[in-house]
Amino acid sequence: xxxxxxxxxxxxxxxxxxVLVIKNNMLNQIAWEQMMFxxxxxxxxxxxxxxxxxxxxxMGAKGFRIERADQIETVLDQAFATEGPVVIEALVDAYExxxxxxxxxxxxxxxxxxxPRTPGHERIEENIAREPAKSMMxx
Numbered sequence: 001x002x003x004x005x006x007x008x009x010x011x012x013x014x015x016x017x018x019v020l021v022i023k024n025n026m027l028n029q030i031a032w033e034q035m036m037f038x039x040x041x042x043x044x045x046x047x048x049x050x051x052x053x054x055x056x057x058x059m060g061a062k063g064f065r066i067e068r069a070d071q072i073e074t075v076l077d078q079a080f081a082t083e084g085p086v087v088i089e090a091l092v093d094a095y096e097x098x099x100x101x102x103x104x105x106x107x108x109x110x111x112x113x114x115x116p117r118t119p120g121h122e123r124i125e126e127n128i129a130r131e132p133a134k135s136m137m138x139x
Contacts, residue, residue, distance in 0.1 A: 004055060010085040011059045017085040021052045024094035031118075032098040039110035041117035056087035066090040095123035 010017040031042035053063030062082045066075045066089070079086045103111075115121050 004052070004059075004087075007056065007061070007085060007087065008059050011061045014084050016083065018079060019056075019085070019087045021087060021089045022092055023050075023052060023089050024092045024096075025049050026094045028094055028098060035114040035118060036103075036107040036111045039113045041114045042119060052087050052089040056085070061085040061087065063087045063089065093123075093127070095120050096127050097124060 007017070007019060009015070025047050027045040027047065031045040034040045034042050034045070053065045056063035061084060062079075064075045064079050064086065066072055072090075075088060079088045115124060118124065
């Protein structure tokens with residue numbers, strides 16, 4: 001789900017739920033669908049920057065944040081050792097391509113058409129230039 005209403009129920013009943021929020025301040029799956037499926041530039045997918053770890057704390061649970069890859073193991077160990085519900089907020093790059101293992105030709109065509117008109121296209125292009133995304137686009 002894209003909401004935290006259910007989490008407050010877990011807090012109320014002390015359910016040992018662990019929630020991982022992959023945070024990029026965008027509806028990134030929708031943005032990539034707009035580009036690859038429809039050939040349209042990304043539009044209207046930016047989200048208000050919400051502090052999900054703080055929201056968990058405000059509900060009476062524990063919140064953790066992962067800002068760098070070297071924090072993953074430590075934070076996950078702490079989160080899973082915590083009794084009751086927990087939110088783990090992992091910050092990720094909104095411009096990292098969400099690419100299928102093998103991109104169908106029509107997706108690649110739509111994506112190439114939409115990318116130049118998409119906000120942040122320069123950063124997306126930089127990320128695509130790295131492997132393995134580059135081979136997916138060249139396929």
